[in-house]
Amino acid sequence: MTALAEAIAAEKIGGRVWFYSNYHCNLQCSYCLTESAPLVKRRELGREAILERAREASALGFTGYGVTGGEPFILDYMPDLVAELGRELPTIVLSNATLFNERRLREIEPLADLPVHIQISLDHPDPVENDEMRGPENFRKVVEAIPKLVERGIGVRIATTLDDPDAADPEEQERLCELHRSMGIPDEDHVVRPVINRGRAVSNEMGVLAGFEQLEPELTLTADGAFYSPFAPTVRGGRLDTDLLVSRTTSPLSAAAGSLVRIADDLPAGHDASIGIR
Numbered sequence: 001m002t003a004l005a006e007a008i009a010a011e012k013i014g015g016r017v018w019f020y021s022n023y024h025c026n027l028q029c030s031y032c033l034t035e036s037a038p039l040v041k042r043r044e045l046g047r048e049a050i051l052e053r054a055r056e057a058s059a060l061g062f063t064g065y066g067v068t069g070g071e072p073f074i075l076d077y078m079p080d081l082v083a084e085l086g087r088e089l090p091t092i093v094l095s096n097a098t099l100f101n102e103r104r105l106r107e108i109e110p111l112a113d114l115p116v117h118i119q120i121s122l123d124h125p126d127p128v129e130n131d132e133m134r135g136p137e138n139f140r141k142v143v144e145a146i147p148k149l150v151e152r153g154i155g156v157r158i159a160t161t162l163d164d165p166d167a168a169d170p171e172e173q174e175r176l177c178e179l180h181r182s183m184g185i186p187d188e189d190h191v192v193r194p195v196i197n198r199g200r201a202v203s204n205e206m207g208v209l210a211g212f213e214q215l216e217p218e219l220t221l222t223a224d225g226a227f228y229s230p231f232a233p234t235v236r237g238g239r240l241d242t243d244l245l246v247s248r249t250t251s252p253l254s255a256a257a258g259s260l261v262r263i264a265d266d267l268p269a270g271h272d273a274s275i276g277i278r
Ligand code: SF4
Pocket: 025, 026, 027, 028, 029, 031, 032, 033, 034, 035, 036, 037, 069, 070, 071, 095, 096
């Protein structure tokens, strides 16, 4: 067993390595951690870099992959890339599910035979409230896309992001759960998590603070280096936040992973991340 595999087995760091495939997005949500929008700097990691790092990660003992952005499926190579990742290790891709036209749906059909889940954002059971944060027509597009994925046998999870989950109306939450169940998504595949006060959520005064002490260490690779958590490489005012940067380089992966383990080792005794919400 490698030293890294031992750190994962001991739960010092998470077993999943995350890839920020890109930072641009067709949407512009009010709480977006990365200030994503159609015309922002793309910060694309690149297909070959992702595959190379993924192979290293698997050899080092990581147990899963995650892909996030921006919107990953805005990239034409994403369906093939996710299939390649899924053939190696269980993979989760975070998506807004608004780009699944007939062509994309055909392209992602091979994912049905692989340990791949697409995690889709759906925040509210009512279109008006949902679209307030995520943009016009978002609710309609998402509830149309999910059954198309489910009927193709593709794994789907739903992620609900709320400004204050503890203050959520139980009746609304129950209606949201009825909605996802009606689309074939069971309760165990529905996660509810708070808005994190980073990125665009800062300007909109939303969410909870999150730093080393609140976040679970999960190696997260971007075009600009390796970070402590998928909630770390955020953007504010167009500039990348580096307060949770682990390493400027991601190659070799063993060095970036070693830096993450050392940071995790240095956290105060009794540290227990309180926002493990992917
Ligand atoms: S939260 Fe997700 S879907 Fe919304 S703008 Fe950001 S990357 Fe795009």
